[in-house]
Amino acid sequence: MPGVNDKNHNPTNSPTVRLLILTSCTGEKAVRDDRGLTLADFRQGPDHVRTREAELADRLMPAESLYTGLQHARLMRGVRAAHACSTLQPELWILSAGYGLVPGDRKLAPYEATFLGMKKAEAKAWAVRLGIAPAVRQMLGQPYDLGLVLLGDDYLAACQWETVPALGGPTLLFCGQRAARRLPALPNLHPVALANADAKRFACGLVGLKGEVAARLLERLAARPSELADWLAAPERVLGTLTGAAPGATLRAAARAKPVVDQVIALPDSWRNKPHRAKLRYFIPEWDDLVDPDYDFETDTHSGGSGDWSNEVYAHQMYPEPNYDGILISKVVAEKSKSKKDRINRLGVHRYLRVPREFPIMGDCGAFGYIMEDKPPYTTAEILDYYTRLDFDYGVSIDHLIVTATEHQKRERYQLTIHNAEEFLVEHRKRGLAWTPIGAVQGWDARSYAEAARQYVAMGYPYIALGGLVRTSTVEILRVLEEVHQVVPEHVPMHLFGLARIKALNDFARLGVRSVDSASFLRRAWMGTGQNYLTADGQLYAAIRIPRAEKSFRAKRMVSEGRADFERVKRLELACFQTLLAYDRGEASLETTLDTLHEYDQMITLDRSDNRATLRRTLEAQPWKSCSCTLCRQDGIQVIIFGGNNRNRRRGFHNIYVFYRLLQQVLAGERIGLMEAPEDESSEPDRQLLLFGT
Numbered sequence: 001m002p003g004v005n006d007k008n009h010n011p012t013n014s015p016t017v018r019l020l021i022l023t024s025c026t027g028e029k030a031v032r033d034d035r036g037l038t039l040a041d042f043r044q045g046p047d048h049v050r051t052r053e054a055e056l057a058d059r060l061m062p063a064e065s066l067y068t069g070l071q072h073a074r075l076m077r078g079v080r081a082a083h084a085c086s087t088l089q090p091e092l093w094i095l096s097a098g099y100g101l102v103p104g105d106r107k108l109a110p111y112e113a114t115f116l117g118m119k120k121a122e123a124k125a126w127a128v129r130l131g132i133a134p135a136v137r138q139m140l141g142q143p144y145d146l147g148l149v150l151l152g153d154d155y156l157a158a159c160q161w162e163t164v165p166a167l168g169g170p171t172l173l174f175c176g177q178r179a180a181r182r183l184p185a186l187p188n189l190h191p192v193a194l195a196n197a198d199a200k201r202f203a204c205g206l207v208g209l210k211g212e213v214a215a216r217l218l219e220r221l222a223a224r225p226s227e228l229a230d231w232l233a234a235p236e237r238v239l240g241t242l243t244g245a246a247p248g249a250t251l252r253a254a255a256r257a258k259p260v261v262d263q264v265i266a267l268p269d270s271w272r273n274k275p276h277r278a279k280l281r282y283f284i285p286e287w288d289d290l291v292d293p294d295y296d297f298e299t300d301t302h303s304g305g306s307g308d309w310s311n312e313v314y315a316h317q318m319y320p321e322p323n324y325d326g327i328l329i330s331k332v333v334a335e336k337s338k339s340k341k342d343r344i345n346r347l348g349v350h351r352y353l354r355v356p357r358e359f360p361i362m363g364d365c366g367a368f369g370y371i372m373e374d375k376p377p378y379t380t381a382e383i384l385d386y387y388t389r390l391d392f393d394y395g396v397s398i399d400h401l402i403v404t405a406t407e408h409q410k411r412e413r414y415q416l417t418i419h420n421a422e423e424f425l426v427e428h429r430k431r432g433l434a435w436t437p438i439g440a441v442q443g444w445d446a447r448s449y450a451e452a453a454r455q456y457v458a459m460g461y462p463y464i465a466l467g468g469l470v471r472t473s474t475v476e477i478l479r480v481l482e483e484v485h486q487v488v489p490e491h492v493p494m495h496l497f498g499l500a501r502i503k504a505l506n507d508f509a510r511l512g513v514r515s516v517d518s519a520s521f522l523r524r525a526w527m528g529t530g531q532n533y534l535t536a537d538g539q540l541y542a543a544i545r546i547p548r549a550e551k552s553f554r555a556k557r558m559v560s561e562g563r564a565d566f567e568r569v570k571r572l573e574l575a576c577f578q579t580l581l582a583y584d585r586g587e588a589s590l591e592t593t594l595d596t597l598h599e600y601d602q603m604i605t606l607d608r609s610d611n612r613a614t615l616r617r618t619l620e621a622q623p624w625k626s627c628s629c630t631l632c633r634q635d636g637i638q639v640i641i642f643g644g645n646n647r648n649r650r651r652g653f654h655n656i657y658v659f660y661r662l663l664q665q666v667l668a669g670e671r672i673g674l675m676e677a678p679e680d681e682s683s684e685p686d687r688q689l690l691l692f693g694t
């Protein structure tokens with residue numbers, strides 16, 4: 001590769017762009033050991049260090065993986081993105097107060113040593129003994145296309161920048177404003193001074209700010225290598241480019257597609273031959289419930305930059321077989337964004353959901369999405385075309401929900417739903433369509449539902465579905481079904497929208513219900529308190545909440561009002577994660593873990609009630625350790641930690657895994673001891689109520 005200072009050198013035209021990254025060690029480490037090295041060990045010289053390393057051979061770890069401090073964790077997000085880009089060649093170096101300058105792949109023993117707190121003369125003498133300045137000069141003197149330096153004041157002093165004769169390429173040095181003023185005026189050196197305003201700008205505390213800025217730069221460069229030339233022409237504009245907005249705004253990382261996730265699953269015989277389907281089938285509603293299969297929980301880093309259909313997977317892709325008998329997808333959900341609408345219309349529902357053609361997909365209009373409109377926004381012809389074009393197996397007629405807020409319109413909506421169902425079936429027959437039509441039934445009491453169902457049977461419907469019952473008690477639902485069952489013959493199956501009351505499933509089946517849909521246990525993973533994690537014996541446990549300091553309203557308010565220091569809040573958050581993981585490994589006591597979690601909770605939550613009893617129940621039981629589901633075996637305690645899509649939805653997927661097995665047990669006649677929440681809490685989304693406040 002030609003040198004950067006060559007006037008004809010254009011890094012964007014090079015086969016690869018060489019990146020040199022220099023950062024500092026951190027006190028937080030992935031491996032800790034009471035036998036770890038100390039400053040005293042390092043002072044005894046290299047031979048002694050090698051002897052001590054041999055004693056800790058099973059604890060050695062590459063430097064890039066050893067450090068878990070905020071700056072390093074954020075930086076590594078960008079380094080991984082750079083490694084994934086064939087155009088970039090990142091080279092990571094770490095300045096250690098114990099080992100000196102080491103490459104990222106050098107294996108280190110757990111140790112405790114830092115320049116922080118040393119007197120200037122002592123730090124300078126120790127840096128000289130470690131040979132830091134000549135090592136840094138040699139490293140920075142080699143040719144590279146872009147250098148990134150992330151060092152605090154003490155580590156900058158150890159490098160003795162005043163002795164650096166020249167840099168091998170353009171170098172961005174992230175530091176504080178005072179440090180920037182003291183740096184020598186070297187060709188190719190571009191200090192990037194960071195201040196409190198930038199912490200707000202990047203929604204990141206000062207401790208991790210240099211790592212966050214560098215990570216965004218590397219992610220941006222991995223996505224758009226051609227921008228390097230622009231940055232080198234105007235380094236002072238880098239920060240503005242990375243935020244892409246005025247101070248105070250945050251940037252969502254660009255999503256990177258991962259072709260490996262876009263695979264249609266195979267259905268094993270064990271799934272095909274489930275005996276419970278002879279009585280009743282379970283459909284799960286589609287609501288963009290996807291996760292990153294390679295999510296880095298340690299650094300909270302998405303392997304695809306940010307979540308997108310192109311780099312995430314559905315629950316049925318994470319288990320050996322689906323934990324449901326079909327999927328329900330509503331038109332308002334399928335078309336909620338232009339990108340999703342375009343993709344699903346291009347691929348069809350089966351390919352979009354990554355299931356084979358034989359996997360049952362039911363479609364409805366999503367009446368919760370237009371509940372406050374006078375009339376549904378669709379025509380029968382439009383919906384018939386939609387179901388046919390996207391290749392649904394079942395299509396539901398256009399209904400209009402009747403809830404309290406629409407009481408004065410209930411008869412009008414009732415008659416409109418019946419009229420739409422009749423028109424829907426007539427047109428379906430005229431066109432000779434292959435998919436099964438389902439007549440949507442609405443009502444307000446048992447008699448109104450039964451009368452509508454009687455009319456649908458007379459029309460010749462082969463399948464009917466009852467909606468609008470999600471806020472209804474199980475007793476009242478059974479009363480409705482008793483009356484409806486009297487007018488619907490056995491050969492006409494019924495579907496219940498949004499209802500899978502597990503203890504009532506056999507009663508549902510007895511009264512002619514042959515399918516249900518519900519996302520109740522999926523959503524319970526992140527909604528409500530104390531009942532987020534379902535176990536095979538029917539128990540429900542609280543998820544362990546560790547809110548992110550950057551996203552907690554109370555934390556941000558306390559900091560802005562000067563009542564708390566953000567770095568202290570962030571340290572407490574980190575301590576919660578570290579202590580919890582240590583408890584999971586058997587390295588921290590239950591009481592220490594409870595104290596740490598409670599201290600953080602009391603600081604940043606609005607509810608100051610004591611949560612120890614709830615947390616104690618979860619931590620003592622450790623239900624994730626006895627669960628047989630793929631996700632709990634793979635991700636362990638991360639599944640029960642509350643926070644972010646990739647933890648919360650994984651817990652939801654786990655809940656569906658358990659629920660599907662309980663459903664099969666109930667339908668087989670087995671008794672279960674399910675501890676259910678009150679029905680109005682456990683009922684399926686009530687999205688119309690959430691969206692419109694009715």
